[in-house]
Amino acid sequence: MLGTVALVFLCSWLAAAGGARPAALDVPRCCPADQALPPEALRADLLLAAAVPGACRPTNSTPWAPLVYAPARGSFLDRGRLPVHWRLAFSRVPACLELRILHEHAAPYALLANNGSLLMRGAALALPPERYCADAVAALVCAEDAGGRGPSKCCAEGRAFDGSRCVEDETRALEALNELRELANGSAVGAGWPACAEGSRYAVAGVLTGSKLFEDGALELHGENSRLEAGAWCAEAVAGESGTRVLACEAAARGVRPAQTARHVLYGAGLAIGAAFLAATLAAGFALPAAHHALHWRCQTHYVAALMLGDVLLAATQLAGDRVPPTLCRALAVCMHFLFLSAFFWLNTMCFNIWWTFR
Known part of the structure; x- marks a missing residue:
């Protein structure tokens, strides 16, 4: 009898533990419900926190579908599926002076399902919900937390750019990485594309050889007498081109070189x-x-x-x-x-x- 009672108690405890859900978690949204930041407000690199509420506009867009990573599963959740313990906290802007805009289409960040933190590409630590807010197609993070704006290789390790996508090319990818490391002079070299306000459209801005890298991550192109700001460029080996090329958002690339030679x-x-x-x-x-x-x-x-x-x-x-x-x-x-x-x-x-x- 005592054994039966103990078994029932153990089963009940296991069932309760298995069915327990994490505590409710508030995930910050920048704008009120059914509102979002318009494209013109997201074209800048920085945005004053005080200006965010006034910039929100009504929208009829599709439901919010951020990129959410579940550490327990080791994979991303399906787009549009939010963790059950998340509660959307609207109109919650971080308490900092300036916010840096991270465009979702450039995949520079993901939200963590377990604690709602925001993990940026190349960052060692995730930002807690108090340091960011999410919009329909972007996230706003405190400028001092943005980081990761040093030199970066466009494609992942062992891959080069063929004009439309990253493809396997160990030799040329290694050449580009070594040239970028030499330019960085010991600084960490990240990976990833710049976040463009106009979408994922990039163009060759110039050659990396002879260019000058500044401490703030900006790059002065060799022979062009023009400057690309930090986070607005990456370097990669490009099919059909000799040496490593600097790629930037299409608008920025046109601004630093003539439209045609x-x-x-x-x-x-x-x-x-x-x-x-x-x-x-x-x-x-x-x-x-x-x-x-x-x-x-x-x-x-x-x-x-x-x-x-x-x-x-x-x-x-x-x-x-x-x-x-x-x-x-x-x-x-x-x-x-x-x-x-x-x-x-x-x-x-x-x-x-x-x-x-x-x-």
């Missing part, structure tokens, strides 16, 4: 002139109706038309530089590929026709 302008102008003469050739051909029945004229017309259109698109991309959006750039590349292939096939047909005529 003299080489691109010269290529674009030459292609445009060539396209104009090809258009004149087409016009001359259409002005001679007597030749329209000839097979050679038809082949030549299609050949010149395809070559002219390909040159027009190529000239436009050369002159526009990196101002062409990625989606449009890929579409133009497909069109140019088709047009130049078409031109060479028509040229092959013309050659066969000439051989057949004079054989």
Whole structure:
């Protein structure tokens, strides 16, 4: 009887322990319920804490879905799933003078499920809820706690940038890391991309060789006489480029270098002139109706038309530089590929026709 009672008591205790939930935890949100900071307020690097309440605006966006890491599970929770013991504390701004903006799309931070702390990329310790507040697409942390704004390698260890994503390339990644460490002169080198207000769009700002690193983490590019602020750049080996390149947010990269080099302008102008003469050739051909029945004229017309259109698109991309959006750039590349292939096939047909005529 005594053993049965003890067993029941033990089972009840285990069930209670297994079903116990952590104490309720207040997770700070910067704005009131159904409000968020607008994009224009998040374009700055720093924001005065006193200005946050007045900057909040009503929003109809989707439910808050932060990146939450569960240490007990060793994995991230599904997006949109919040720990059951979290309570959202709205309009709770940290009690500090200036707040640094961390954009979520650059993945510079994650919230910890067990205690609601904010862990920044490259930081050794997490920030307690009193030192930050979360917004719909960003987090605001006390400026003095931000840290981690020294030199950083864009991609993870052993990976390099191929123009669109990080790929495995041990050799070039190690070269970039060693060059960055040499520039840092003993300072810690982090990893990660800069947080851009306009989204995850980056461009090459210059070369790392010969650049000057300041104590505050800012970088002066070699030969450009321009400065990138700390946290606005990273360095990486880029496919098709020699040496290590400095990558920055697209807007910042355009601000420190011309939109296009003299080489691109010269290529674009030459292609445009060539396209104009090809258009004149087409016009001359259409002005001679007597030749329209000839097979050679038809082949030549299609050949010149395809070559002219390909040159027009190529000239436009050369002159526009990196101002062409990625989606449009890929579409133009497909069109140019088709047009130049078409031109060479028509040229092959013309050659066969000439051989057949004079054989």
